Amino acid sequence: MNRQLTVRGLFVGLLGLLVITASSMYVALRMGALPWPTIFVTVVSMAALKKAKGSTLQEINVTHTIMSSGAMVAGGLAFTLPGLWMLNPDASFSTLSLIVLTVVGAILGTLFSALFRRQFIEEENLPYPMGIASYNTLMAGMKGGNGSKTLFASMGGSVLFTVLRDGFGKIPALLTLFKGSALLPAFSIWVSPMAMGIGAIIGPLLALIWFGGAVFGFYILTPVGLVTGLFHSMGDADVFRSNLGIGLMIGTGLGVFVKAVFSKFKGRKERATARVLPLRSKLMIFLVMFFAAILLGVGTEITFFEALIVVLGIYLTTYLSGMLTGQTGINPMEIFGILTLLVVQLFAKPSLVASFSIAAVTAVACGLTGDVMNDLKSGHMLGTDPKQQLAGEGIGGVIGAVLSVFVLLIMKQAFGGFGTAELPAPQAAAVSAMVGGLGNVPAFAIGCIIGLTLFLCNVPAATLGLGVYLPIYISSIMGIGALVSAILKKGFSKKYKGDQVAASTGLIASGLLGGEGITGVAIAILSMLK
Numbered sequence: 001m002n003r004q005l006t007v008r009g010l011f012v013g014l015l016g017l018l019v020i021t022a023s024s025m026y027v028a029l030r031m032g033a034l035p036w037p038t039i040f041v042t043v044v045s046m047a048a049l050k051k052a053k054g055s056t057l058q059e060i061n062v063t064h065t066i067m068s069s070g071a072m073v074a075g076g077l078a079f080t081l082p083g084l085w086m087l088n089p090d091a092s093f094s095t096l097s098l099i100v101l102t103v104v105g106a107i108l109g110t111l112f113s114a115l116f117r118r119q120f121i122e123e124e125n126l127p128y129p130m131g132i133a134s135y136n137t138l139m140a141g142m143k144g145g146n147g148s149k150t151l152f153a154s155m156g157g158s159v160l161f162t163v164l165r166d167g168f169g170k171i172p173a174l175l176t177l178f179k180g181s182a183l184l185p186a187f188s189i190w191v192s193p194m195a196m197g198i199g200a201i202i203g204p205l206l207a208l209i210w211f212g213g214a215v216f217g218f219y220i221l222t223p224v225g226l227v228t229g230l231f232h233s234m235g236d237a238d239v240f241r242s243n244l245g246i247g248l249m250i251g252t253g254l255g256v257f258v259k260a261v262f263s264k265f266k267g268r269k270e271r272a273t274a275r276v277l278p279l280r281s282k283l284m285i286f287l288v289m290f291f292a293a294i295l296l297g298v299g300t301e302i303t304f305f306e307a308l309i310v311v312l313g314i315y316l317t318t319y320l321s322g323m324l325t326g327q328t329g330i331n332p333m334e335i336f337g338i339l340t341l342l343v344v345q346l347f348a349k350p351s352l353v354a355s356f357s358i359a360a361v362t363a364v365a366c367g368l369t370g371d372v373m374n375d376l377k378s379g380h381m382l383g384t385d386p387k388q389q390l391a392g393e394g395i396g397g398v399i400g401a402v403l404s405v406f407v408l409l410i411m412k413q414a415f416g417g418f419g420t421a422e423l424p425a426p427q428a429a430a431v432s433a434m435v436g437g438l439g440n441v442p443a444f445a446i447g448c449i450i451g452l453t454l455f456l457c458n459v460p461a462a463t464l465g466l467g468v469y470l471p472i473y474i475s476s477i478m479g480i481g482a483l484v485s486a487i488l489k490k491g492f493s494k495k496y497k498g499d500q501v502a503a504s505t506g507l508i509a510s511g512l513l514g515g516e517g518i519t520g521v522a523i524a525i526l527s528m529l530k
Contacts, residue, residue: 004058005388013066021070025407028078029423038130039514041067058384065375066392070400072367079334082418082425083432084356100299102401105364110394112318113372126326129201131377133510151507158193158515183223188473197513198329199481207482213467214475217241239439247447248465255455301354313340321366331370337363
């Protein structure tokens with residue numbers, strides 16, 4: 001059997017984990033965004049183990065799985081919890097409670113990822129752009145040849161471009177083609193090789209649905225609403241649009257639940273439930289979920305009753321997280337945190353500290369799920385044992401959870417708090433504004449109904465909702481990436497074989513995606529050390 005989860009791989013993975021987790025916390029607090037570290041850790045793991053005696057692709061795969069596991073845990077914490085101290089700088093939150101919160105989130109994220117792996121990766125074969133890019137990077141790096149030259153040339157160009165843009169400010173991050181008017185919002189494009197690569201990998205169908213959601217939200221719904229008096233201002237339109245997008249994503253989650261109940265009622269085994277777990281496995285999962293609720297109820301300010309709802313909410317939101325990451329490469333973990341909080345608020349009245357705790361533990365679980373599913377995608381393509389990957393992810397996730405807490409507290413102490421010029425934590429600021437509730441409940445309800453209906457009709461409503469919710473500059477560059485990829489495939493298909501063209505465009509897209517990801521992490525590390 002191939003060497004996969006090894007002592008040396010664990011050592012290399014945990015060393016990298018320390019750096020990646022700390023830098024991810026910094027960049028999340030500083031920039032309000034967090035590039036996937038997947039390609040960076042793939043390259044580092046390959047450099048460390050490629051020439052080691054008896055090393056295999058599967059061992060490198062498990063090693064980079066461990067190395068990246070703390071990054072999105074740090075992101076989940078950074079995108080939510082600082083908002084507590086923005087609202088109340090004197091709020092008390094014990095270190096032990098923080099550790100319990102993040103560790104429980106990491107454990108649940110790993111557990112639910114294991115449950116969803118078969119459906120998303122084997123049955124639905126979702127693209128998982130970062131997972132595919134990681135696979136291409138590994139294969140090109142180990143085999144060499146023309147594929148290697150194509151990928152690393154693309155990656156090098158992406159690195160140079162990102163350094164000029166983010167390191168030296170020579171290239172603008174946004175390109176504004178239309179400055180907007182009284183009725184129409186501005187139209188901008190994010191100047192990002194990574195985003196173009198994601199658009200190319202997810203393909204024209206999902207990219208079209210995503211961009212279609214953005215066009216509808218910004219350039220149909222907004223002007224029509226302003227003209228008819230539905231919205232009194234552009235600000236009102238933005239609130240309605242964003243809540244509609246959130247509703248579409250949550251409607252998808254409701255659709256998952258309805259479909260499961262309906263199929264069970266009819267006595268049919270849908271694809272999502274095609275694999276029946278043994279009774280012993282079901283019991284173990286139930287015990288882990290119940291124990292997680294006890295830990296949250298005893299170790300944090302979340303009550304046991306609230307914790308039970310939270311654990312069920314995390315199950316639903318991690319499903320959405322895994323699906324959206326697979327379809328789009330985007331994982332809005334802080335939004336999932338707010339959604340779980342809103343569900344809890346329907347049945348209870350959590351305190352301010354408990355409210356942020358609920359959002360944080362959900363965001364951590366969803367962040368880790370997105371990372372796990374990317375790694376499991378590349379592992380599936382490489383033939384890696386998913387059990388060994390999940391074991392590595394679990395170890396790295398728990399250690400990364402503990403480390404994230406200390407890094408967060410150290411930065412809070414060093415910079416004097418959050419919401420400052422040094423650590424603006426913009427995502428956490430947005431969460432603090434939403435803790436009191438949704439900005440437009442009718443829009444959210446409409447989105448839920450539409451999302452539920454579309455999902456039951458097999459339309460990817462969550463992807464549509466993401467387009468409605470996210471800024472137009474993100475959706476536009478994804479659409480451009482998919483369009484350019486489709487044009488290149490069409491143009492070169494007559495000269496070269498279709499599979500050769502598809503492979504080359506996939507390698508180019510992976511290089512664009514990986515180059516910016518590597519550079520973003522490297523710049524974060526350098527910024528942290530200044």
